[in-house]
Amino acid sequence: DAKTTQPPSMDCAEGRAANLPCNHSTISGNEYVYWYRQIHSQGPQYIIHGLKNNETNEMASLIITEDRKSSTLILPHATLRDTAVYYCIVRGPAAGNKLTFGGGTRVLVKP
């Protein structure tokens, strides 16, 4: 699985959009970008994933650059309950086993 780089922490104002960057410059053509988050003392929660096209669901949007070397997770209207550690993971379709969580970005949503 390709290595990812994320900022260690960021703050966001409640009600504003939170833009979380992730660099994955060594990503292969068949590897997907996954985002999970982990709220304190809970299990990781799947947010969204994509291959090359931008994706949107009820939780967030995922923007992947054209060269696929980086991506941005967008939480459109951050709430206090979005405070969590957000993990960007790159993995191929055949990598059916372990998920490798890096350091992630600790997001603090402030009122």
Added chain:
Amino acid sequence: DGGITQSPKYLFRKEGQNVTLSCEQNLNHDAMYWYRQDPGQGLRLIYYSQIVNDFQKGDIAEGYSVSREKKESFPLTVTSAQKNPTAFYLCASREVVGNTQYFGPGTRLTVL
């Protein structure tokens, strides 16, 4: 209501005792996983199972055992051979189509 359940949420055991953590899913997923998470650390894979009656060791299987007698259930036993069992244990399952893993709420095990 579909999902993954783990019980109990908190578990305390004396040193030297074996303990079994429960993981159940009603998502009809074939593959199931056990991870361990230590404070401030990422997840480490203990065991995984791709199908009933079959399982493989992950990166840190020593001191742990599993069984997969039913598709819905993948219990993890932490044995007395595990030197540092105090941790947060997470169970996950993977959908049949696609590669997304979904996690349970976790069990926090403390060995006294």
